Amino acid sequence: MTHSGKTVIVIGGxxxxxxxxxxxxxRGFQVTLIEQKHRLGGRTFSFQDRTTSDVVDNGQHILMGCYHYTLRWLKFLGQAQPTQTGRLIHIPFAAPHKKLSSLIIPVLPMPMHLLVGILRFKNLSFWERLLLIKAGLKLPFQHIPETISVDDWLKDLGQNENLKTYFWNPVCLAVMNESLQNASAKLFATALKHMFLVKGDYSRIIIPKTGLSELFVIPSEVLIRQNGGIVLLDREVDKIQLANDQITGITLNNKNLLQADVYVSAVPQSGFFNIIDKDIRDKHFQAMAVLRTSPIISIYVWLTGIQTDQLFHGSFIGCIHTKIQWIFKKSDSLLEITISGAVDMINRQREEIFELIVGELEILFADFKGSMVRHFLVIKERNATFSQPPDSGYHRPSCRTPIKNFYIAGDWTDTGLPATIEGAVKSAYTAVDHVCAEYLR
Structure with a gap:
């Protein structure tokens, strides 16, 4: 690596x-990374549970074969390919008092893999499966307005309520962290096309086999420091100094002044206005003020007297007609349960959430009893993703800003993707390309 002599401050770890x-x-920049928390990783990290000493993530994150930028970055970091299911998609489903079949998409040339998988999906009637295939065939050729919801789009496609319940709603919550009524149809359709209609192996599911900090955070910090960079934790940006539409420095909460050639904000949209003065915000960034966030709740359940394999086969299962959307096996005795789009749950007490989950597990699995739980942990991520309703695309900022040496990265920027790890990493590659084009000429 050759040092360019250029300096950059990245705000947000x-x-x-x-x-x-x-x-x-x-690329040769002298990097200073500033993070307000005592740790790196933002909304993607792992930690040790105090009671069991097990390492758990702050929430289950799934990667996919279409995560081009994420997999490219992991390779750059020297990380081995995470555990994955292969090219076959096999998603079992469960519902209270009802036996459901799995969605199995076989290894076949595109689009035959989808046609065969849908035709075998017996949670739907044969007529409903044909309606689903018809919608899929229309998808590549549709121009979807920015202003309609997924629910309205599905109505236009003739998708009935049963199709929404057993197919579209689970997929929408997983991809968008939003209900059908609140999610942008344009963004959702873009994600579906990318996952299922580009390459066959883009739809494969990848489940990390290590903690998220071990996978992403630790190797990143090591690389930054090895390249002579500086990582500052427990540091907040107090003020950004601006002159002639260019940043001249930033003051931290410890009153230190830091200066660089380039500044990149990589904080989530919920924190962006905390680092931008009101006059700068009103002049340059007012359009993004309408963006909101959507929560996710994760519940870890440690079991005794039963093994997780006795509850269901496979590494995870989707749930219908329950508050629970997904259940993941983390070990023989540990389950991770996900509640996406948890707007109506996020303000409940943790004990209340746990009791609700235990009740649903008892209904879903005949062999499960609440007395088998020896420990639980409820994790609330109030700002897990940015909210992605219709019209949200109009308000997502581009990487380049009117401030000459200031760039924005984050999954909430105008990546064309939903709020995912892939969106976050893609935004970073976009920012790096712009910075290098401008400062390494």
Missing amino acids: GLAGLATATLLSD
Whole structure:
């Protein structure tokens, strides 16, 4: 690596910030990474449970074969390919008092893999399966307005309520962290096309076999420091100094002044306005003020007297007609349960959430009893993703800003993707390309 002599300050140590910092340090920039928390990783990290000493993530994150930028970055970090299911998609489903079949998409040339998988999906009637195939055949050729919801789009496609319940709603919650009524149809359709209609192996599911910090955070910090970069934790940006539409420095909460050639904000949209003065915000960034966030709740359940394999086969299962959307096996005695789009649950007490989950597990699995739980942990991520309703695309900022040496990265920027790890990492590559084009000429 050759040092360029250029300096950059990256604000925010989540995945967008880590990817931006590692990639720019590799391009020869002297990097300073600033994070307000005592740890890196943002909304994607792992930690040790105090009671069991098990390492758990702050929430289950699934990667896919279509995560081009994420897999490219992991390779750059020297990380081995995470555990994956292969090219076959096999998603079992469960519902209270009802036996459901799995969605199995076989290894066949595109689009035959989808046609065969849908035709075998017996949670739907044969007529409903044909309606689903018809919608899929229309997808590549549709121009979807920015202003309609997924629910309205599905009505236009003739998708009935049973199709929404047993197929579309689980997929929408997983992809968008939003209900059908609240999610942008344009963004959702873009994600579906990318996952299922580009390459056959893009739809494969990849489940990390290590903690998220071990996978992303630790190797990123090591690389930044190895390349001579600086990582500052427990540091907040107090003020950004601006002159002639250019940043001249930033003041931290400890009153230190830091200066660089380039500045990249990689904080989530919920924190962006905390680092931008009102006059700068009103002049340049007012359009993004309408963006909101959507929560996710994760519940870890440690079992005794029963093994997780006795509840269901496979590494995870989707749930219908329950508050639970997904259940993942983390070990022989540990389950991780996900509640996406948890707007109506996020303000409940943790004990209340746990009791609700235990009740649903008892209904879903005949062999499960609440007395088998020896420990539980409820994790609330109030700002897990940015909210992605219709019209949200109009308000997502581009990477380049009217401030000459200031760039924005983050899954909430105008990546064309939903709020995913892939969106965060893609935004970093976009920011790095712009910075290098401008400062390494």
